Structure formats: C-alpha cells, structure tokens
Amino acid sequence: MLTNRHSSMDVQYFQTQRPWLSLYGMRIRPIPPLGSFSSNPPVDLAxxxxxxxxxxxxxxxxxxxxxxxxxxxxxxxxxxxxxxxxxxxxxxxxxxxxxxxxxxxxxxxxxxxxxxxxxxxxxRPRLRFDGIFVSRNTHLRTGVAEWKVLNPVHLVCYYRYIRFYPSGRFLYKVSPHRLKEVAKYLHGKGSMVNSVYAGRYTLDHNNNQVDATTLYPGLKTVVRIRMRIRSTTEGANNRLDILAIVTSGIQEAEIGGHEEQVLEAVEGWQEDETHNPDVPAVSHKRGLAPFVFVPFHEVETSDLNLPVEKMDFYVPG
The missing domain is CATH 1.20.1280 (Monooxygenase)
Incomplete structure (x- = not known):
C-alpha cells in the first residue's frame, strides 16, 4: 500500500500544471483601442x-x-x-x-x-586601451636565521604593469605594490619619480605578437619584452603571454641622444642582441607570468589586490 501511494504521489508531482510555460516565445504588444481597425504596427511606448x-x-x-x-x-x-x-x-x-x-x-x-x-x-587581435595589463609573479627566498628559527622561507610577490595607448606608446612599471595603489600613477606620460617609464611598442598581426621597448635612463639599461596576444573568450584579448624579457646596456653616446632616437635604434631586436659590448644582453627566465587585463572600473575590486596570505598563487588561465 505504501508503494502504491508513493508512486501515485510521484505521478501527481510530475504532472503539475505550469501555465506560465505557454508564455515563452510570445511577443506582448499593446492592445489597440476598442473599435480601431488600423493595420499599422503598434507604436513603441517606451x-x-x-x-x-x-x-x-x-x-x-x-x-x-x-x-x-x-x-x-x-x-x-x-x-x-x-x-x-x-x-x-x-x-x-x-x-x-x-x-x-x-x-x-x-x-x-x-x-x-x-x-x-x-x-x-x-x-582581429588587438591591444586593449581601457585598462591595465598586470603580471603577478612570486618566488621563494631564503631568509636569515634568527634566534631559534632556522632557514626561514619568504614568499616574495611583485607585479609588472603595462598600460598601452593607441599611438604606439605604453607605460611600464615594476612594483611590489598592488594594483589599486599603482593605477593612479599609470596616467599621463609617466613619472620617473614614481618609477613609471614610457616606451614604444610594435604589433605584428601575423603572429599576434607585441614587441615593447622601454629605457631606464638612470640605469643605462634597455628593457625589451616580447608578448603574444591571447583571448579567454572570443574578442576578449585579455591576456598577454610573455615570450621573452631581455635587458641590455647602451653606450654613452646613445644615452646622450634623444629618448625617441634610442628607442628607434633598438626596435626590431633579436633575443641575443646587445648595444654595449661591455654589458651583454641578458634573457630573463623568471617573472614570466602572463599579463592579465583589468578594466579601469575593476581596478579597486580585482582579485589581484588580494594580499599574499589570501592568494599565495594565481593562475591567469
């Protein structure tokens, strides 16, 4: 008896009437006035x-x-x-x-x-100009033994920030500070005081490749970054995979020239290219985490603002 009762309840449950399902796909139009026989389409009353x-x-x-x-x-x-x-x-x-x-x-x-x-x-692959590209990098560093603690290990976190402009220019900054603290400096032409450096980039559509070059005048160093544009969804263009980061020295004669002339001289670079025989080019193997795009309206709420203790690693996808 119990089996029959439960089976009848199940049948009744599955046969519950849902009249609102008949409204799916129907277009609701305004009702014309009584006695009106006009064949014109209804007027949008929004x-x-x-x-x-x-x-x-x-x-x-x-x-x-x-x-x-x-x-x-x-x-x-x-x-x-x-x-x-x-x-x-x-x-x-x-x-x-x-x-x-x-x-x-x-x-x-x-x-x-x-x-x-x-x-x-x-x-078409493109660079986005309505936000900032952020690369979050971490590495382990052995600390100094103090008191009874032996070989402490620290998790070091730092960021690379790039903001592109349609004119072929970009702003670049490496900092341990989080996105919401650095975003205010990535406006305008950059400030040497805030360690924000301006540079130039080229875009190769055949390989979806971006070559960015910037100059550290005080350090007499050229930084060149080669990246590839990637999208997590169609048309997003919200990732930049780092293919290579190369630093090289430049000669005193080149430093004395205008910054634009120096940047033009080092464009179209090869990975092992150097501009100062005394300071050979160095290809970096660390700090190559992909850049993640963050729109300006998400700067304050982005997960990249979380401290190390709440996000000890980050997978950009």
Whole structure:
C-alpha cells in the first residue's frame, strides 16, 4: 500500500500544471483601442524611445566605447539594431589600429573580414586601451636565521604593469605594490619619480605578437619584452603571454641622444642582441607570468589586490 501511494504521489508531482510555460516565445504588444481597425504596427511606448529620436540615439552611441556599445546592445532589440551601425565600429577600428593608417585598415577589412568593421573588431587581435595589463609573479627566498628559527622561507610577490595607448606608446612599471595603489600613477606620460617609464611598442598581426621597448635612463639599461596576444573568450584579448624579457646596456653616446632616437635604434631586436659590448644582453627566465587585463572600473575590486596570505598563487588561465 505504501508503494502504491508513493508512486501515485510521484505521478501527481510530475504532472503539475505550469501555465506560465505557454508564455515563452510570445511577443506582448499593446492592445489597440476598442473599435480601431488600423493595420499599422503598434507604436513603441517606451518612455526613453519617445524622448530620444534615432538621431540623438546615434549621437550618444558614437561617443561610447566599443565595450559600452556591447552593453547597450543587451538593453533591448532596438538598441541592438542601433549598435550594429557600421559607422560606430569603423570609428572603433580606426582608433584602435591608428598606427597602421586608414588605407591599411581599409584593405584589411575588405580582404580578411568581408567589409564588416564589427567582425574585424571581434576577430582581429588587438591591444586593449581601457585598462591595465598586470603580471603577478612570486618566488621563494631564503631568509636569515634568527634566534631559534632556522632557514626561514619568504614568499616574495611583485607585479609588472603595462598600460598601452593607441599611438604606439605604453607605460611600464615594476612594483611590489598592488594594483589599486599603482593605477593612479599609470596616467599621463609617466613619472620617473614614481618609477613609471614610457616606451614604444610594435604589433605584428601575423603572429599576434607585441614587441615593447622601454629605457631606464638612470640605469643605462634597455628593457625589451616580447608578448603574444591571447583571448579567454572570443574578442576578449585579455591576456598577454610573455615570450621573452631581455635587458641590455647602451653606450654613452646613445644615452646622450634623444629618448625617441634610442628607442628607434633598438626596435626590431633579436633575443641575443646587445648595444654595449661591455654589458651583454641578458634573457630573463623568471617573472614570466602572463599579463592579465583589468578594466579601469575593476581596478579597486580585482582579485589581484588580494594580499599574499589570501592568494599565495594565481593562475591567469
């Protein structure tokens, strides 16, 4: 008897009526006035669409960032169609790849992306300028024995920060301080007082490769970093895998020249290339953790701000 009762209860449970399921996929439209036989489509009664005309909506969208357009496209169907305007994505592409010039970008979108600027924005590897790339590195260091403690071991944590600009420039800083403390220094042209150094970079689309070069004037040292762009999701471009970090000395004559001339002289480098016979190039094998992109609006809340005792390792993915 108990078995039959439970089986009947199970059947009743699985046959529970769910009338709201019949509403899925239905489009709810305003009910026309009684006696109206107009065949015109119903008018969108959303207040924001009554206030903003299509021209004003376009003027707002054209001033938004590409990622802001992606967020706006999720609001409603009308905004989704409005954000597909090719003019918006053409502006985004020409701004992002301005170092290649207008003509080269036009040839690229026609030959590789079927004339679609939006598809070019999503598929073509690029550097992101709306945030900071952060590389979190840790290593173990043996401390000095004190009192009864023998061979203490310390976990050392430090960061590499890079902020790129569309003009081909970037800011670079190595610091033990966390992201929210350093982000305020990565604005403007950089400050030698805060150990923020400016440099230049080149982008190779064939290999998704970035070559960045900066100069430490006081140390008479050139730092060259070779990286490869990677995305965790399509179009994200939120990782930079470090392929090589090379430091080399430069001669006194080169230091006396303008910084731009020095950076131009060391561009297109080879890994074992050196500019001072007395100070050979050194290829570093440590501190090669991938760069993780953090947008400006997530600087304060990023997990990279956690102290060592709460995050003793970090896997960027």
């Amino acid at each position: 207040l924001i669409h009554q206030v903003l005309s299509d021209d004003l909506l376009f003027e707002i969208f054209v001033r938004m960032t590409p990622y802001g357009l992606g967020v706006a496209a999720c609001v409603c169907r009308k905004w989704r169609y409005a954000t597909r305007n090719p003019v918006l994505w053409q502006k985004a592409c020409l701004t992002t790849w301005q170092i290649f010039g207008v003509e080269e970008n036009l040839q690229m979108v026609r030959s590789s992306y079927g004339g679609s600027w939006r598809r070019m924005w999503i598929m």
